[in-house]
Amino acid sequence: MAKSTLLLLLHLHFLLLFISSSAAAASRPAFACAPESPAASLPFCGTSLPIRARVRDLVGRLTREEKIQMLVNKAAGVPRLGIAGYEWWSEALHGVSNVGPAVRFGGAFPGATSFPQVISSAASFNASLWEIIGIAVSDEARAMYNGGQAGLTMWSPNVNVFRDPRWGRGQETPGEDPTVSGCYAAAYVRGLQQPYGHNRLKLAACCKHYTAYDLDNWKGVDRFHFNAVVSKQDLEETFNVPFKACVVEGKSASIMCSYNQVNGIPSCADPNHLRNTIRGQWGLNGYIVSDCDSVDVLYNNQHYTSNPEDAAADTLKAGLDLDCGSFLAQHTGSAVQKGKVSDGDIDAAVTHTVAVQMRLGMYDGEPSEQHFGDLGPNDVCSSSHQELAAEAARQGIVLLKNSKRGALPLSTANLRTVAVIGPNSDATVTMIGNYAGVPCGYTSPLQGIGRYAKTIHQMGCTNVACTGDDQPIDAAVAAARQADATIMVVGLDQSIEAEGRDRESLLLPGRQQELVLKVAAASQGPSVLVLMCGGPVDVSFAENNRMIKSILWVGYPGQAGGAAIADVIFGAYNPGGKLPVTWYPEEYVEKVPMTTMAMRADPSKNYPGRSYRFYTGPVVYPFGHGLSYTTFSHSLARAPAEFAIPISNRLRANYVNLIELNRTVPVIHAQCDGLHILLHVDVKNLGRRDGTHTVLVYSNPPVGHSAPTKQLVAFKKVYVVAGRQIRVIIKIDVCKDLSFASVDGIRRIPIGDHNLQIGGELTHSISVKVDGLRI
Numbered sequence: 162m163a164k165s166t167l168l169l170l171l172h173l174h175f176l177l178l179f180i181s182s183s184a185a186a187a188s189r190p191a192f193a194c195a196p197e198s199p200a201a202s203l204p205f206c207g208t209s210l211p212i213r214a215r216v217r218d219l220v221g222r223l224t225r226e227e228k229i230q231m232l233v234n235k236a237a238g239v240p241r242l243g244i245a246g247y248e249w250w251s252e253a254l255h256g257v258s259n260v261g262p263a264v265r266f267g268g269a270f271p272g273a274t275s276f277p278q279v280i281s282s283a284a285s286f287n288a289s290l291w292e293i294i295g296i297a298v299s300d301e302a303r304a305m306y307n308g309g310q311a312g313l314t315m316w317s318p319n320v321n322v323f324r325d326p327r328w329g330r331g332q333e334t335p336g337e338d339p340t341v342s343g344c345y346a347a348a349y350v351r352g353l354q355q356p357y358g359h360n361r362l363k364l365a366a367c368c369k370h371y372t373a374y375d376l377d378n379w380k381g382v383d384r385f386h387f388n389a390v391v392s393k394q395d396l397e398e399t400f401n402v403p404f405k406a407c408v409v410e411g412k413s414a415s416i417m418c419s420y421n422q423v424n425g426i427p428s429c430a431d432p433n434h435l436r437n438t439i440r441g442q443w444g445l446n447g448y449i450v451s452d453c454d455s456v457d458v459l460y461n462n463q464h465y466t467s468n469p470e471d472a473a474a475d476t477l478k479a480g481l482d483l484d485c486g487s488f489l490a491q492h493t494g495s496a497v498q499k500g501k502v503s504d505g506d507i508d509a510a511v512t513h514t515v516a517v518q519m520r521l522g523m524y525d526g527e528p529s530e531q532h533f534g535d536l537g538p539n540d541v542c543s544s545s546h547q548e549l550a551a552e553a554a555r556q557g558i559v560l561l562k563n564s565k566r567g568a569l570p571l572s573t574a575n576l577r578t579v580a581v582i583g584p585n586s587d588a589t590v591t592m593i594g595n596y597a598g599v600p601c602g603y604t605s606p607l608q609g610i611g612r613y614a615k616t617i618h619q620m621g622c623t624n625v626a627c628t629g630d631d632q633p634i635d636a637a638v639a640a641a642r643q644a645d646a647t648i649m650v651v652g653l654d655q656s657i658e659a660e661g662r663d664r665e666s667l668l669l670p671g672r673q674q675e676l677v678l679k680v681a682a683a684s685q686g687p688s689v690l691v692l693m694c695g696g697p698v699d700v701s702f703a704e705n706n707r708m709i710k711s712i713l714w715v716g717y718p719g720q721a722g723g724a725a726i727a728d729v730i731f732g733a734y735n736p737g738g739k740l741p742v743t744w745y746p747e748e749y750v751e752k753v754p755m756t757t758m759a760m761r762a763d764p765s766k767n768y769p770g771r772s773y774r775f776y777t778g779p780v781v782y783p784f785g786h787g788l789s790y791t792t793f794s795h796s797l798a799r800a801p802a803e804f805a806i807p808i809s810n811r812l813r814a815n816y817v818n819l820i821e822l823n824r825t826v827p828v829i830h831a832q833c834d835g836l837h838i839l840l841h842v843d844v845k846n847l848g849r850r851d852g853t854h855t856v857l858v859y860s861n862p863p864v865g866h867s868a869p870t871k872q873l874v875a876f877k878k879v880y881v882v883a884g885r886q887i888r889v890i891i892k893i894d895v896c897k898d899l900s901f902a903s904v905d906g907i908r909r910i911p912i913g914d915h916n917l918q919i920g921g922e923l924t925h926s927i928s929v930k931v932d933g934l935r936i
């Protein structure tokens with residue numbers, strides 16, 4: 162979000178809201194279609210009519226100017242019809258957030274539960290957790306809406322693929338894998354929206370930022386000017402996957418288009434993307450909104466059109482329905498006068514936005530008399546939600562290293578004191594990352610550890626940047642000398658990785674590495690290193706250091722993060738998180754320009770490729786890495802050895818040649834409905850501690866295609882009691898999971914042996930054929 166002009170306006174807006182807040186609560190304008198409304202008896206207020214008919218009735222009553230003033234986030238009201246203005250911009254990425262101007266904390270709602278940042282929740286690899294968090298957040302948002310302190314249209318989640326480890330907003334995403342990101346998008350959106358009745362919604366979610374947006378500001382290239390050059394193959398197989406899952410599986414009520422251009426066309430002005438792909442192919446039932454000020458950006462910064470009317474026309478005709486900003490309110494009128502925009506274009510946009518408002522109940526009178534009308538202050542920061550935030554934080558913690566002797570969990574038996582050291586050791590606001598709100602309260606790492614042992618606290622660095630000669634490293638070393646064990650909490654915060662701020666290096670900033678090494682060397686007992694950061698860091702120095710017994714990655718673990726960290730360190734909880742991104746060594750980013758979008762390696766250009774799917778060079782830790790205090794083994798109980806893809810008789814007649822040519826079946830030719838393979842996998846807990854484990858299933862397609870070397874096709878998290886074994890049934894969708902996109906962007910299923918890798922040690926080959934054809 163937010164160019165500085167917009168920010169300024171927003172601050173003013175905040176100020177005004179603040180000044181008038183107490184008055185507003187009391188003398189709030191009546192809700193549209195309340196009994197006293199001048200429109201109460203009109204068809205658009207008729208709750209028994211279908212949404213579509215109500216929308217048509219309302220849009221038919223509006224003047225052109227009224228509709229134009231509804232094309233922006235701060236949509237004007239229509240007093241003559243009893244319709245109040247509406248601020249569309251609310252955010253709920255990992256808890257109700259006040260980044261959007263519709264949300265106000267204070268009064269009956271001083272805060273909301275702040276769940277772990279998304280990259281941390283992703284590390285749980287637990288799809289039901291993602292949905293359950295969505296439900297909790299929607300309870301809180303709906304309660305705040307009922308109390309007049311939030312909107313119902315959340316511009317969350319951010320599901321851009323975390324393509325480059327330097328991206329400042331990678332923390333907001335579910336990571337680098339399209340399968341995980343798609344699954345996250347669908348699960349979180351389902352939770353947030355909780356659809357009910359006929360096409361009704363509790364909240365409207367919005368997956369952003371469509372598409373190929375994952376660069377904020379790197380070496381002078383910023384998102385407002387960046388043209389992402391993306392192949393059809395990468396778009397289909399990587400960048401668009403989470404958005405498709407969001408719309409098709411999650412049924413999201415909205416998509417946000419991004420600032421950047423994709424292959425020379427601003428995302429928000431590309432009819433091929435908005436109208437054809439999102440609305441046409443995927444069937445979006447909802448609205449498309451621009452990132453904030455991006456219509457202004459494509460005119461004023463990118464100079465994509467030579468006059469503002471063309472910018473209005475290009476975006477509306479491309480399929481944009483709502484402008485976060487004011488551009489369309491200002492310039493659509495003159496665009497109509499100049500014949501560039503038709504009333505039909507405007508009606509289409511307003512029809513999409515109003516339909517979502519109606520589905521949310523905004524034209525059904527008082528919220529208190531509606532579904533969810535009983536949600537109130539007691540539902541926000543409730544003890545069950547705060548416990549869920551702590552549980553999510555525990556599930557998201559990843560044990561990266563644990564050497565055999567003197568390692569985690571720490572026993573409190575002989576522990577008199579623990580030295581707690583590092584710039585994030587007493588973190589509070591750092592733990593909630595960006596797009597957060599005001600949390601219910603915090604448990605910092607120092608406080609969490611203090612529940613288990615007596616602590617000696619030293620920051621070691623005055624802040625995460627940790628530069629200059631006067632850093633209190635010596636005091637930290639002295640503390641470590643006095644204690645029986647040392648816990649160092651280091652990492653990053655929003656001053657290093659943030660919106661508008663990409664990194665240039667993957668190393669720990671400033672003198673943090675020196676602090677860690679000196680403290681570990683001086684430590685009397687075991688040294689535990691805790692990394693609090695969103696994006697990956699190159700900590701090879703610590704992985705290779707014998708004095709550092711254990712390393713944890715905790716992401717940005719949310720309001721209860723410190724309690725969760727301590728629960729893991731002292732063994733009250735057995736960690737089971739896994740990395741949702743590859744942790745590359747520093748040399749990787751020295752070789753790879755952030756601006757190169759290509760996923761595939763190109764040896765002729767010395768380009769190593771991106772993510773575990775294409776990059777095969779050295780890593781600090783691989784995607785999917787994560788240890789436990791116990792160990793698990795896998796065995797295959799049942800799986801098919803071959804699989805025949807059904808195709809229609811009509812196609813089969815032409816098929817022999819096509820398959821001989823390329824040995825693939827285009828997914829559109831396959832009869833995909835319900836087509837799947839089931840794997841029955843036994844997971845055994847070999848250790849002495851109960852624990853959770855995520856079974857990851859990768860596929861290696863037959864060779865000779867430009868498919869990923871390896872692709873995660875399924876994952877399932879299970880809890881296994883020590884010494885026991887349980888059976889997990891894993892479903893693989895043949896058309897979705899076993900296909901790849903060829904250079905023309907068309908999805909194809911390769912014929913031949915697909916090798917599945919299950920949980921690291923197991924492999925199983927499935928021979929894929931075409932039904933009724935011998936090859």
Ligand SMILES: *[C@@H]1O[C@H](CO)[C@@H](O)[C@H](O)[C@H]1NC(C)=O
Nearest residue numbers: 287289290552853878879880
């Ligand atoms: C996934 O998360 C939910 C919600 O916290 C929890 O109830 C469930 O046990 C988790 N699954 C596993 C296998 O840990």
Ligand SMILES: *[C@@H]1O[C@H](CO)[C@@H](O)[C@H](O)[C@H]1NC(C)=O
Nearest residue numbers: 819822823866867903904905
């Ligand atoms: C074969 O595959 C390549 C890329 O994978 C594609 O460009 C070509 O059009 C395909 N040929 C046929 C006949 O499908």
